[in-house]
Amino acid sequence: MKIQIEFPAAGKMLNPNNCSKFDDTSPKGNPSSNSNSKPKVIVIMGATGAGKSKLAIDLASHFPVQVINADSMQVYQGLDVLTNKVRPEEQKGVVHHLLGTVSSNVEFTAKDFRDHAIPLIDEISSRNFLPVIVGGTNYYIQSLVSPFLMDVATEDTEENCLLDPPENEQPCPELKIEQESFDYTYDCLKAIDPVAANRLHPNDHRKVHQYLNLYARFGIPPSKVLQEKTAENWGHVDNSRFDFCFICVDASLSALDPFVDKRVDNMIEAGLLDEVFDIYRSDADYTKGLRQAIGVREFNDFLTCYFHKNEESSDASLSQTWSIETFKQTIQDILYGSCDDERKVLLTAAIDQMKLNTRRLVRRQRRRLQRLQMLFGWEIHYIDVRSSILGDSDETWAAEVVEPAVTIIESFLNRQSCPENARNNSDNIKLKQRDLWSRYICEACGNRVLRGAHEWEQHRQGRNHRKRISRLKRCERMSVN
Structure with a gap:
């Protein structure tokens, strides 16, 4: 398109x-x-x-x-x-x-x-x-x-890497597979190229498909070429x-955290929920296009409940209960009125989640x-x-x-x-770019996965990690005594 x-x-x-x-x-x-x-x-x-x-x-x-x-x-x-x-x-x-x-x-x-x-x-x-x-x-x-x-002329970063095999290396015929029978899943990528899989989130379906498609075409693990060529250019x-x-x-x-929270409240006041109401679909795909935006997925449970309750209503017509004007009034009643039902719980939780996700984005x-x-x-x-x-x-x-x-x-x-x-x-x-492909696991922080030496070093210096390490050391000393 x-x-x-x-x-x-x-x-x-x-x-x-x-x-x-x-x-x-x-x-x-x-x-x-x-x-x-x-x-x-x-x-x-x-x-x-x-x-x-x-x-x-x-x-x-x-x-x-x-x-x-x-x-x-x-x-x-x-x-x-x-x-x-x-x-x-x-x-x-x-x-x-x-x-x-x-x-x-x-x-x-x-x-x-x-x-x-x-x-x-x-x-x-x-x-x-x-x-x-x-x-x-x-x-x-x-x-x-x-x-x-x-x-x-390239179609994407990784594809440009693999248009030509590495110098003095040809694709291995025994590694090539037929695309028609290929299972384009994260587990498949992990089995074929665990190093590349470690760089991706399992739900990043577009990138998983891209990596596997390249492997299917050229028979070379994506990580091998990416480590050698991308590191020199990207x-x-x-x-x-x-x-x-x-x-x-x-x-x-x-300073940013309270400012972001206030910004979300201002967006709610300005009609954010009206916009989300307009594009709501029960079967929406939140991994593509505009629906990926923070503030869409978070209100899915609330809107599902809202439409479900309206469908059960027998004293109002469909046009009334599903109109934007009725929705706006309902939002005002829920936020500032005496309404204390499931919808208010879901709406409050959704707003809090949007604030949390925005702070995480920051x-x-x-x-x-x-x-x-x-x-x-x-x-x-x-x-x-x-x-x-x-x-x-x-x-x-x-x-x-x-x-x-x-x-x-x-x-x-x-x-x-x-x-x-x-x-x-x-x-x-x-050297640092190449090490972006190394994976570190912090057992002290619940087996959290860190990708690359820089990310690992940043994590090690973080306050939460240092607190957990200190707590573990105290527990060890107490157990010895």
Whole structure:
């Protein structure tokens, strides 16, 4: 299925007065590129709710920017409140690309993002605008940065690895199997290639199918080639076709957690449940498209109960009980009225679960950013937004977030190439990347599985792990005494 993306009208330009801070030394005044450098791209990263979109829009007061959305849920049409899309009135005339443009029934992969973002960057730069990538989906950004995925002839990272067998090695005929009789399951992958299986979640059916399909075609365990070839290419910034400046808006978890909880409450008030009501299906697949978004699956039990009770109702017509207006009133009664039945228990539990899952997402996003920095040598500029999100002051935001970002970008635009100190020793990077395939099991933490030396080291340094180790040592000493 082809994904149709509509480009904004070429005449939709920003106020030229906003370009005053640019250095006009590049050809035709283009701030994004010059004759001796790659096109320059700003990437604004960070945890959900930290203010990435707000910062990108505020940068338009200093640079002629256009935004390319890199949030894997905001690319889809619909669920504007749940996915926290920037409303048109909040965009302040800044052109946004890949924002609510993809059908909700389509699986928009990292490859799809890359294939759409590259021509968008070229087109934006050609019109003397500065492309700004904004989003918390780090694998989208990584797919754009990595030269390994820049080969437009490939279908995906792993497939590019296996289009040709490793040097001096041919597929083993005895390993090849017929696709028609192949069992595309996680257990099958685990039996064929346990190393590759250790890198995947058992429910990641798309990736499991992809690995097994490659094995069926080429007869070579995916992990063998991935370890040898992907480690040499994936994630390196210095070989990319663009010159990137990475800015991360960040805050401590003690600040982000209550902010995220409040954000969920505000989304409920703004009509999040109305959106989920509209797309509810009892047989919904929550592993594809827009239904993967946090805030959809969590309300499944509540909505199932709601429709079940309405079907049992004999004193109201079907049109009344299933209307959005009736649903809105029911939600208000459950949340703020004296209603104290099963529906209130399920709704309260669903909201709490959405908050918990969002907090977990924040932690995953932060860990992935640390990994990009430590394993691949990304030079990420961190801006602390703690005071801004707690104080909610425009003056604080401008002084502590926007101004530092402007300074970083001005310095980036004035340099000719990436500084040498932004590149890590390639041999060390390769070693660490290869070790991403090692699996560690922490018995003290309930046999928790950690993938790679970096993830294991982060876990070992974590407060919960150290507490458990300390508790176990105390128990051992007591048992000896």
